[in-house]
Amino acid sequence: MVTAFRQHIEQIISFSDAEFDFVFSHFQQKKYKKHQFLTQEGDYVNQEYFVLDGLLKAYVNRDGKLHIIQFAMENWWISDYQALLYQTRASYDIDCIEDTTVLILTAENKAKLCAASHKMEHFFRQKAVSGYVAMQKRVLSFMSNDAQSRYQQLFDLYPSLFQRIPKSMIAAYLGVSRETLSRLKLL
Amino acid sequence: MVTAFRQHIEQIISFSDAEFDFVFSHFQQKKYKKHQFLTQEGDYVNQEYFVLDGLLKAYVNRDGKLHIIQFAMENWWISDYQALLYQTRASYDIDCIEDTTVLILTAENKAKLCAASHKMEHFFRQKAVSGYVAMQKRVLSFMSNDAQSRYQQLFDLYPSLFQRIPKSMIAAYLGVSRETLSRLKLL
Numbered sequence: 001m002v003t004a005f006r007q008h009i010e011q012i013i014s015f016s017d018a019e020f021d022f023v024f025s026h027f028q029q030k031k032y033k034k035h036q037f038l039t040q041e042g043d044y045v046n047q048e049y050f051v052l053d054g055l056l057k058a059y060v061n062r063d064g065k066l067h068i069i070q071f072a073m074e075n076w077w078i079s080d081y082q083a084l085l086y087q088t089r090a091s092y093d094i095d096c097i098e099d100t101t102v103l104i105l106t107a108e109n110k111a112k113l114c115a116a117s118h119k120m121e122h123f124f125r126q127k128a129v130s131g132y133v134a135m136q137k138r139v140l141s142f143m144s145n146d147a148q149s150r151y152q153q154l155f156d157l158y159p160s161l162f163q164r165i166p167k168s169m170i171a172a173y174l175g176v177s178r179e180t181l182s183r184l185k186l187l
Numbered sequence: 188m189v190t191a192f193r194q195h196i197e198q199i200i201s202f203s204d205a206e207f208d209f210v211f212s213h214f215q216q217k218k219y220k221k222h223q224f225l226t227q228e229g230d231y232v233n234q235e236y237f238v239l240d241g242l243l244k245a246y247v248n249r250d251g252k253l254h255i256i257q258f259a260m261e262n263w264w265i266s267d268y269q270a271l272l273y274q275t276r277a278s279y280d281i282d283c284i285e286d287t288t289v290l291i292l293t294a295e296n297k298a299k300l301c302a303a304s305h306k307m308e309h310f311f312r313q314k315a316v317s318g319y320v321a322m323q324k325r326v327l328s329f330m331s332n333d334a335q336s337r338y339q340q341l342f343d344l345y346p347s348l349f350q351r352i353p354k355s356m357i358a359a360y361l362g363v364s365r366e367t368l369s370r371l372k373l374l
Binding site: 085 | 322
């Protein structure tokens with residue numbers, strides 16, 4: 001699994017074994033059980049997660065309705081980045097859809113790592129920009145009320161997700177009813 | 188106006204006059220007239236813009252309906268970041284709501300600047316993360332169909348915008364009808 005993590009970073013930057021060991025020393029591996037929370041609304045958030053194995057969701061419940069903000073499976077990053085950036089409390093929950101193993105990066109270690117390694121600062125900048133771009137696409141598909149394109153984006157991001165989660169969660173991510181979901185193409 | 192640009196960057200990092208001159212040498216100042224395009228759908232995108240003075244919008248027209256993705260006024264950055272990141276053609280238009288003066292940063296100069304200056308790489312990472320967080324908040328307000336919170340977010344981002352643009356553009360940003368807009372509080 002650590003090899004997958006190294007490959008993930010080396011899609012953007014490359015480094016020697018010693019450099020990788022230095023990077024890796026800033027992370028801590030941890031296992032969570034299905035249904036276990038990584039973060040709950042109202043918690044202080046001090047870390048982010050890289051998924052080595054498993055599947056998570058970030059979500060809110062509003063007026064009894066589930067809204068899924070993000071899924072995270074292997075090779076994906078997840079946290080409440082707003083809370084992390086502005087040092088506020090979490091505004092949503094993150095929990096495990098499956099048993100999950102993550103690498104934890106604390107805010108303090110990320111700051112140290114980025115200060116010590118220009119390459120890693122570059123890596124995280126590129127990840128932030130691609131996250132921004134993905135979110136903007138999602139905004140646009142919500143604005144034009146285009147459930148089909150939201151479906152397609154989800155499929156492009158996580159093609160194997162559709163075998164791993166119930167359709168009710170896909171509907172909660174797309175912001176559509178189960179009925180609308182079953183009318184979409186590709187299902 | 189250059190002082191405002193320096194202050195904007197120094198909210199995140201600080202540098203000497205010589206360092207600032209080096210940073211500034213990567214930018215090029217340019218004026219655009221009201222209604223003039225910075226980017227049109229289908230163009231290759233090779234630069235981003237920092238607004239020194241004026242007001243811009245990024246938008247698409249779909250089925251005769253205007254969807255505004257972003258406004259940019261003084262001290263804001265704008266581009267089609269998807270096109271810039273993946274070297275594809277623009278998927279939306281950017282034009283001037285008022286006469287506008289920008290600083291242009293080409294992709295080549297940004298890459299050079301970030302490679303030469305760890306501080307600027309850090310600055311742009313922080314800007315990308317805060318952009319990601321703002322977009323995620325907007326996704327969440329679309330998911331929960333909460334026009335009031337979208338209105339509030341826009342007001343928080345650009346309080347002075349409401350004196351500068353017609354209500355039809357605010358509605359096109361919020362993804363609501365003019366009628367819904369006039370029912371929202373704060374108007």
